[in-house]
Amino acid sequence: MTETSAACVRTGPRPKLSVYIIAYNEADKIAAAVESVLWADEVLVLDSNSSDGTATIAAELGATVRQIPFTTFGKLRNDAIAACSHDWVFSLDADERCTPDAKAEIERILSAPDADVYYVPRRNWFMGRWIEHCGWYPDYRQPQLFRKQAMVFDDQAEVHEGFTVNGKIGYFDSAIIQVPFLNLEQLLHKMQRYSTLGARKLERAGKRPTMATALLHGVWAFFRIYVLKLGFLDGWAGFVLALGNFEGTFYRYAKAATAHLKWTPDQH
Template identity: 35%
Template sequence: MPAVPLSVVLITFNEEANIGRCLAALGELADEVVVVDSGSTDRTVAICRQYGARVVEHPFAGYVAQKNFATAQARYDHVLQLDADEVLTDALRREIEQIKARWQHAGYTLPRLTNYCGQWVRHGGWYPDRKLRLYDRRCGAWQGQLLHERYEVQPGQTVGQLRADLLHYSYPTIESHVQQLNRFTSIGAQELAARGKKASWLQLLLKPSGKFWHLYLLRGGLLDGFAGLSIAALSAWGVFLKYAKLRVIHRSATRAGQ
């Protein structure tokens, strides 16, 4: 049985700091690379074309819609979807080559190992952080709300697991973590508001501390040293931000309705 052809698909916006490293690590794995860019103003598009990627311009429509659009642009049905700040290890690339030669499932999950300010994080609930990124697009679709998108296969379909790590260079600095938290907590608050949720004083007081101790003690974040402490503390702050923003959204809506 011949190996199935594989499309590697990415969505990008101003990723010149990451995209070259991601594309270089693909080696000869991809039978095509498709990048859906949502109006980058830096060198992202130029770098993608240097690596031979086909670039499709498309306004950002939300993570779920954008990734479904990107998947639809692929020439082949078997797809590996990556983010620009992710990198295949040599071991993972070899493992995917083996899967291409004997594809058996609707999709495959990959263990993701995150680099936080130069340190690999293996505790605090951050590892193995499995993501379903290798899939037959005929057997599923991207699902979710405004945030936390995920690929889901159709009922009755099977999912395999790969062993080698996908490297995730998500947070080069504390500032980058803070900036992402601010952006994502705004989206998270909007999601909760759309579902009719409200933020009580009890949630504002208890949920952040609960998040900290859950990550730092119960999930072993303390074993990652400074990175584990930073992740737990900032994650707790993110919980407070989300519910504080939800409270402001609700109060603004109440005043507007008066």
């Protein structure tokens, strides 16, 4: 990929751009994320009190680091947007990297924007291969380039945060890269953390699933990824992702189902 493929003739200086990166214990990934956006006018790393040196690595590379205690992902993103100094914002997670083509497209869009928020496709690298199926490509997760006032997230959303768009929506042609897991331990760790947050979200919504519904949701999650989304075409990587989706979904509902059980035996 080359930057010239998305180049255009500018009529004047582009608006300034803030990039924010949310992070928690991402020492093995944060450098690649920060280095991919050092061309921006402002790079903020919003760290939630990492204990592995994430903040130090980011600061040494030139990013401005701010500590924001984690409550929910929705509030974290709203706080991150509020911390940005410029009118245009590009959000990047710690496991993502902005590519040269995506940078060139950002520059072109900012010179003559035709929308207020833009979805950006992501290419995912896992188990030594690009994931082409599983619903992971083009993987439009949420708008990642937007005017500061055009995106508001649900403050209460623990995970899989909802958002409101105020303005016109556009789509990138160029993709960024995500490396979600460097090993299976990271996949299991994320499944554990996100299933706990998801269970809290279910409880807050007043839902009381059973273990049977937890199993049904888990089986459906595997079937949707592996069969309907053609995950089997991604080989063992597709199977592992589908299995991880089963586990994450099952435990999300199972944790909500068992939240009110007493695990300790009665004392006699």
